[in-house]
Amino acid sequence: MTPPTQATFDARPLTEPVDPRAVRAFAAELRARGTATMNAGAIIAVVVIALSAVIMVPVLVSVMVAVLSGSVSGGRGGLIPFALIGVAAVLGIVLSLAGWRRARTTRYRLNRFAQANGMTYEARIADPPLPGMVFGIGRSRASTDVVRGTTPRFAEFGNFQYTTGSGKNSTTHNWGYVAVKLDVPLPNIVLDAKGNNSFGSNLPAAFRKAQRLSLEGDFDRYFDLYCPEGYESDALYLFTPDIMARFIDNAAELDVEIVDDWLFLYTQRKASTLDPATWAWLFGAVGALLVKLDQWARWRDERLLVANPPLASSAGQARDATALPFAAPAGMLTPPPGVAHEGRRLSRGFRWVPIVVAVVFGVVWIALQAIGSMH
Incomplete structure (x- = not known):
């Protein structure tokens, strides 16, 4: 990634119009790569459509036929509750499908945006x-x-x-x-x-x-x-x-x-x-x-220098590194890249504020319940 500046930052793919065919093709490519993902909107759309197809549609058709044939008490007015249910189901399907399509378009736009800015x-x-x-x-x-x-x-x-x-x-x-x-x-x-x-x-x-x-x-x-x-x-x-x-x-x-x-x-x-x-x-x-x-x-x-002292000689004495012809001059020894064990992770603490708030809330709730039972 080149450090973005106002001159190199290309945001046009995020907002410019897209070709629906290109969006479908990219969605198919993601599925083929096994990286496609279903968001909440897509899952809801599938569930609503499945329930509507299996339950709602046959029921609504049966009710409409019965009302139109006069076999339902209340005449056509009896259709109103079922019509409202049907409208709600259709609205849910439309909104869920819109969310699913919006998610596909978002992925397509972000892919084009990444390509436009030298990324993946x-x-x-x-x-x-x-x-x-x-x-x-x-x-x-x-x-x-x-x-x-x-x-x-x-x-x-x-x-x-x-x-x-x-x-x-x-x-x-x-x-x-x-x-x-x-x-x-x-x-x-x-x-x-x-x-x-x-x-x-x-x-x-x-x-x-x-x-x-x-x-x-x-x-x-x-x-x-x-x-x-x-x-x-x-x-x-x-x-x-x-x-x-x-x-x-x-x-x-x-x-x-x-x-x-x-x-x-x-x-x-x-x-x-x-x-x-x-x-x-x-x-x-x-x-x-x-x-x-x-x-x-x-x-x-x-x-790391302290943790890795000079090797000991066979006589048990520390070998003088400066005596070796290939050693660095004294004072110029540098530790390798890395972090000693004690610096690799922070020590975790404990948050008391949520517990105190929960305890105070519980005490207040119990007190209110006690006061209410006295009246």
Whole structure:
């Protein structure tokens, strides 16, 4: 993906008219590739049409014949309730089919949009192998409408959903995300954007408060930054004032996670959409960050040198690396790319606010019930 600018960002395929034949052909191509997906509208359409064909249509025909032949009490007025049911069924079919067709058109537009901007499109990826915090939760995990680019580095834009709970208590969670491949693994760092929070953090994971790091300037007004304990100086190295300014200017409404050799941007609305303004916003955020990610490639975890001391000689003494003719001069030994174990993942915390709210609500409800029983 070339860093998008106003000159190279082509949003026309998102809104310009489409050829219905081309849409049908692309839908057939997705089915042949096994990547076609049925959304809720398509499922509802199939169910409604099937029920109407099997139950509603024969019943309505029988009633109409009976009324017209005069064998139903009330004359033609007796047809009104069934006519209303029939109209509701037809309206449901029309709306469901419209949703199904709209979903097919959306996939076709996004595919053309990806091609116009030098990227590729995938309709659905089941259980995507990404290490971000949202991708390992729940069940029925899937990314949809995935748009990918590879130049100057790999970047993926998509919508992700997963389900938690079961039965009547099941909940489907939806996220939009951008995944950017980095040059080297980095410590697990999370930037919880304050601009998209409501009652506390909107992130699906909580982190121990001891890992919270306060940065200089206005950064704390926009983000809560979490880094593994002992990696505070490394976070300061990565988040220099110029990079902090870019996050504030371009990603203040996005939650950010660095994990392994990935940078994730999260939003609770769709990231892959037909809205040109959303793409301009996300392209602008990624493009602004890409030009600064090269300096992150120079970061090294000094703990890896401690974890891998010089080999011991057969006499049990540490071998002097500087005595070897092919060794680096003293002071110039550099650890390999990577992160020590203690920096790979943040320690998870526990959210008390929802529990406190639930307890208070329960106490109030019980009190109201008790007061009501006294009257």
